[in-house]
Amino acid sequence: MTVAVTNIRVEDKLYQNRYVVDAGRPHIRVRPHEWPSVNLYALTGVRPAKCYELNDQGQVEVIADGCMECGTCRVLCEASGDIEWNYPRGGFGVLFKFG
């Protein structure tokens, strides 16, 4: 028996978490691009908090409000300059209750 896993809503998972969002100061930025690089495009699948989405013009956009600061996107895309990654200011971002 294979269990089909479809339509998992990560939003429902993130809803459990505590965040202090630093409004207007995103800690991750995607460099404006015509077409995404291979690694940048991969983020639209690998993202644990679904921060990265492909817009209807085929460009990758980031909304980092649910970011858990794992650094996966940094490891894949910072060196090439595809993204710019900083920690949120002290006290902001995800706050794990259990971790």
Added chain:
Amino acid sequence: MTEENFDAIVIGAGMAGNAAAYTMSSRGMKVLQLERGEYPGSKNVQGAIMYADMLEKILPDFRDDAPLERHLVEQRFWMMDDSSHIGMQYRSDDFNESRPNRYTVIRAQFDKWFSRKVREAGATLLCETTVTELVRDPKGRVTGVRTDRAGDVILADVVVLAEGVNGLLGTRAGLRDTPKPETVALAVKEMHFLAEEVIDQRFGLKANEGCVIEAVGTISRNMAGLAFLYTNKESISIGIGCLVSELAATMESPYGLLEKFKTHPSVKPLIAGSEVKEYAAHLIPEGGYKAIPQLFGDGWVVVGDAAQLNNAVHREGSNLAMTSGRIAGEAIVQIRNRKKPMVKEHLSLYKSMLENSFVIKDLRKYKDMPALLHTNSRNFFTTYPKLLSQAAQNFVRVDGTPKIDKERATTATFIKARSRWGLFGDAVRLARAWR
């Protein structure tokens, strides 16, 4: 804030940072510890298993008041296909001892407790403070830090970088490289709450006994990956981790993998009826010995996950973090006692001491394992678990087929999947890397 001088600044209040800060402040050093989270532990994620021996070397009486969940009496290792698992299991009443060897912990709570000990030892802790930059003198020696709190520089004789696997400061300052996608795994994890008695019943446990399940197989969809399930007192930590390079190549969704593991028929009944209270993600250093960066320099040392000190084979990370933090602290105390400057020449003592500890010895033993497992991930993480599971089913299912035919069929599936040479080669390569 006026300009202030400290003997040491520790960046980060995780296992490594707390161990370093405690070691130095309890020996009379003036220590400032900086943590970007609201409280220590608020940015930290671990399975989590905590090893008593390494903590005892720092806080011998930790059992008196540390927030420990369960001590482990049973370890299960599963190899899974989509409908089955075959496993090894070790359980011993010997682990019901007066000073148990391993405990499950919940990091946010544990780190708060550890941090309290650090402050009681005299260190100053500043939370909600992100260090933005290492300050260096014209010769390149690290002399302090700049934070997002105030523009002023905070100076210290030595800076201990305990900033974690995704540490920005050391990499931005050029002290080490950013981890490569093939040297880190992304793990996602959920906390499932259940009544204590329900957990006891489901795992056959009593009075604070704990059980650990670790699993490989089709759950990681041909990638190098490991799933885990740890029993806490009133909750179950469940998660899965896979190599970032392979996740990027396959574009598999990490929470999709977790969901698949959770709904596997062997796992689903164990967590049925639970209430999920948190979803977390974190990187794990997987590069082993060959990924260890430069560990010290003029005015700085790096410890714990930031230094890639993680034994992926035994899934030990926090004890290497604690031990490297403690050893760095001890080395710094000794250099200070001899009134020597905290420069590269003297801080090399940290590396020498670390090389003589289990930390580097263990990592060196498995130095070829990451390359082997990561380049043959499909074979080791999918093909073999699947073959073994099929072989077990063939062995136990009674259907009138003569046993000799069953054995032949099983042998044939192994040879078909890997060829005789392939099987032989895999065995030799594994034995060599393990040696």
